[in-house]
Amino acid sequence: MRDRVREARADATREMVIEAAWDLSRREGLTGWSLRQLADEVGLKAPTLYAYFDSKHAIFDAMFCQAWRALGELSATWPVDTDRPRASLRAGARSWFAFSTAELVRFQLMNQRIINGFEPSPEAYAASVASYEHYTAQFAAVGITDQAHLDLWTAMCSGLASQQLANDPGGERWERLVDDAAELFCNHVGLPPDPPLMEQG
Amino acid sequence: MRDRVREARADATREMVIEAAWDLSRREGLTGWSLRQLADEVGLKAPTLYAYFDSKHAIFDAMFCQAWRALGELSATWPVDTDRPRASLRAGARSWFAFSTAELVRFQLMNQRIINGFEPSPEAYAASVASYEHYTAQFAAVGITDQAHLDLWTAMCSGLASQQLANDPGGERWERLVDDAAELFCNHVGLPPDPPLMEQG
DNA sequence: GTCTATACTGTGATAGAC
DNA sequence: GTCTATCACAGTATAGAC
Incomplete structure (x- = not known):
């Protein structure tokens, strides 16, 4: 008590x-x-x-863990519409990009080895793995399971975000390319075009 | 004397x-x-x-400068065959990828802001700009001048390299995707297919 | 001109009083 | 749990030998 x-x-x-x-x-x-x-x-x-x-590294570890959990929670909110896989991927990419570029230091901690000697603890690492599994599950839902395809996607997204943060912080020079990248990728993996949206009226 | x-x-x-x-x-x-x-x-x-x-930063500055000059010299060796733009881009991408993934710390120094407070000197910055101009000139030679296209390409390449270094150092998990990425990009910018190679004999 | 010796301030981390 | 005191080491800078 x-x-x-x-x-x-x-x-x-x-x-x-x-x-x-x-x-x-x-x-x-x-x-x-x-x-x-x-x-x-x-x-x-x-x-x-x-x-x-226990140490300064332990503080970074807690921050690392918190950041990956936040991304995990965010990705849980991405609705996957299997009837509109391209729109789903595009929305997911936008959401991930916005999260990643919102905070430079968070991106650095999550994705770059900026702190010498820092290795995430098993618990913190598990948080990042959980987030990644969320992502693979959503891709599987639209029929994308090839590891090479997933790897290409992570590379494209992380490249766009890191370029945005490094070369145009606060701008949208690379943000504007997210949709293009998503479309490129969808074509590459052979996703069919989404059915046209029925506008009402 | x-x-x-x-x-x-x-x-x-x-x-x-x-x-x-x-x-x-x-x-x-x-x-x-x-x-x-x-x-x-x-x-x-x-x-x-x-x-x-003058300082420890000045040592990093000299390293930064050396690294970008090395890339500049390497990119000067990329032959651009305007009759085979796709093969040229592919070869350039492979060469850049090999250079970038050969040394983790060099990549970090060149592309990530890993040293707190370090800003490249004008001279060192000029070396990186010169390297970039080499790259834009070679793309211009095959008719690619749109800034958005160049940006997409830098994002794809840097993403592939950083994923390779971070998640499969020494391996080739993302290296294998370089050709795919190059082809995707060529399709996106509307490059025509290269003419078939005439084998002798 | 290039070096050695030394000192200054600040770092992450630990020991032990209370 | 919070503190003071202390440690070994860091980057930086200066004085002075030769």
Whole structure:
């Protein structure tokens, strides 16, 4: 009972620390802040952070886990309309692209090995795997199961997002190409055209 | 005269330091080594490095510059056969992919913002721009000038390379998709099929 | 001119008092 | 759980030998 309360308080503190870490990362870069700075942000001393996290890497691990869980939850909202596979893929691509380009540091943490020596924990890795499985399941629903096709798709999407973030942050130079890329891909895998939408009136 | 000799010696030392920095980066990661370690590698003391480079960032800058110059030189060797634009693009893509995936740390330094606070100097930036212009010129030679098309191509290629490096280092899971990607792209921009090759005999 | 020696500030991390 | 004190190491900079 007491333990539950204590644990909940500790969880809340952990949450607060992670939120502050995201904030600092946005301002100073993912590797541009120290534990002393982070502690200052939440009104603690640096060693106290070790009561909540084993190391600085453990904080990154929690952030990594949170980011992949967020993507997993987002991808659960993508409705797959098997009658309109092309529209479904296009919508999924747009949604993924918007998520990925919304936060540079999140993209870096999820997709690039920007923190030297950081390896996600098994738990954090599982979150990323779960997200990927969500994605494969939705492709399977429209008949795309070939690993090479999935790999080509991940490459195209990640390339568009990383170029957008690196060369036109905040713009839409590569965002505009998402639909083209989706169509290219659909043609490549031999998806039939979606049936025409029946407009009412 | 004396100055020339001295300058040449200094250049040779700089070269040696940069080579050692690449070596350390391969072993420990781009951000995984200190100036003291680097100095040890070349038989100097850390402060001595400041006789050759203004700062650690200046060393990264020299590496960045070297890497982009190497790509620029490589792309100068890509022959563009205007009679066979598809084969030319395919060959260029393969060559670029091989270069990019050959060294993880080089790719990170060139294409990802892995070193916090590092901005390439105007000279180093110019090297990357020169490389890019080489690339646009070769596309122009086969009639591809639309910025959106060039952007789509850079996104596809960089996506393939980064996925290869991140998820199958040393393998060929994404390398196998390079030809497919090139063909997709050629279809998209409306390149005609290459004429059949006349085999002799 | 190039080096060694040294010092300054800040880092992640640990030990132990309370 | 939170703190003070401390550690080894980092990047950086200067003084001074030769």
